[in-house]
Amino acid sequence: MKVLVATEKAFAPVAVNQIRTVTEAAGFELVMLENYKDVSELLSAVADVDALIVRSDLVTSEVIEKAKELKIVVRAGAGYDNIDLPACTAHNVVAMNTPGQNANAVAELAFALMLYQARGGFVGKSGTELRRKSIGIHAFGNVGKHVAEIAKGFGMDIYTFDPFVMEKDIKKYGVKVCNTTDELYSKCQYISLHMPANDKTKKSIGYQLLRKMPKDAVLINTARKEIIDEEGLLKIFEERPDFHYLADVAPDCAALFEEKYKGRFLFTSKKMGAQTEEANMYACLAAARQIVDYFKTGNEKYKVNK
Ligand code: 3PG
Numbered sequence: 001m002k003v004l005v006a007t008e009k010a011f012a013p014v015a016v017n018q019i020r021t022v023t024e025a026a027g028f029e030l031v032m033l034e035n036y037k038d039v040s041e042l043l044s045a046v047a048d049v050d051a052l053i054v055r056s057d058l059v060t061s062e063v064i065e066k067a068k069e070l071k072i073v074v075r076a077g078a079g080y081d082n083i084d085l086p087a088c089t090a091h092n093v094v095a096m097n098t099p100g101q102n103a104n105a106v107a108e109l110a111f112a113l114m115l116y117q118a119r120g121g122f123v124g125k126s127g128t129e130l131r132r133k134s135i136g137i138h139a140f141g142n143v144g145k146h147v148a149e150i151a152k153g154f155g156m157d158i159y160t161f162d163p164f165v166m167e168k169d170i171k172k173y174g175v176k177v178c179n180t181t182d183e184l185y186s187k188c189q190y191i192s193l194h195m196p197a198n199d200k201t202k203k204s205i206g207y208q209l210l211r212k213m214p215k216d217a218v219l220i221n222t223a224r225k226e227i228i229d230e231e232g233l234l235k236i237f238e239e240r241p242d243f244h245y246l247a248d249v250a251p252d253c254a255a256l257f258e259e260k261y262k263g264r265f266l267f268t269s270k271k272m273g274a275q276t277e278e279a280n281m282y283a284c285l286a287a288a289r290q291i292v293d294y295f296k297t298g299n300e301k302y303k304v305n306k
Pocket of ligand 1: 009055056057076077078079080102223271272273274275
């Protein structure tokens with residue numbers, strides 16, 4: 001079996017070693033395509049591989065079609081909005097993710113962004129503290145739960161809205177449950193977004209919700225830029241000079257922020273949420289093990305396509 005790791009943004013070397021150890025122990029061949037610059041490199045690298053490990057790399061129908069031998073693609077991470085699932089299904093390719101493996105790293109970045117904002121960008125002026133401030137965790141999945149644990153340490157007042165998680169499972173974390181997004185956004189000065197990007201969530205965070213946030217509102221997005229309705233975001237920025245937005249990767253309208261709203265935003269230049277050695281190691285190890293297990297036993301536990 002030939003396993004390709006194709007990462008436009010490379011994993012830490014210690015994490016690649018994990019994949020090598022697991023695949024070689026199974027008698028598989030490992031090939032690497034790291035830091036590639038053009039999709040043509042990916043298209044030729046997939047030609048003869050049986051398994052593929054990616055990060056946010058786009059696995060389009062073209063990639064799937066070129067990968068004639070491909071049986072499984074694993075997104076080493078949580079969000080699989082970068083994988084064309086119908087194309088995988090049409091070509092009998094199993095698609096999987098590795099949920100939870102990089103969740104703590106993403107949660108820690110959410111706090112790095114919050115602290116950066118609370119301390120006014122570290123330029124010498126007095127800022128504010130997170131203690132006793134309200135935080136709304138929008139979606140209580142793996143990352144949301146880590147955010148709650150960290151927020152507890154900071155002494156924050158914690159709320160969440162997630163219709164897919166039982167109230168008792170939220171309360172275990174000492175988090176208050178909101179029954180609507182309106183309630184969450186009205187109560188919380190800090191909102192941290194943790195939902196996937198799909199047909200239901202894309203552009204779902206817009207003006208009507210954001211306008212509910214209290215004074216000195218801070219919106220933190222370590223999820224996906226696509227869940228933001230950028231027109232609505234720009235409208236609230238125009239209306240409310242007290243509104244702030246910090247995100248892991250820039251919105252499409254980043255140039256406008258640069259031009260008009262200096263000091264009220266921060267955008268990472270590359271997606272940084274999962275960029276820790278630990279997150280890379282956990283996600284890599286899970287991806288490699290899932291591939292070996294799939295070929296040896298047929299285990300499809302983390303399959304995400306139908
Ligand atoms: C994820 O969905 O797991 C995160 O967004 C991490 O993405 P990355 O592996 O491309 O950094």
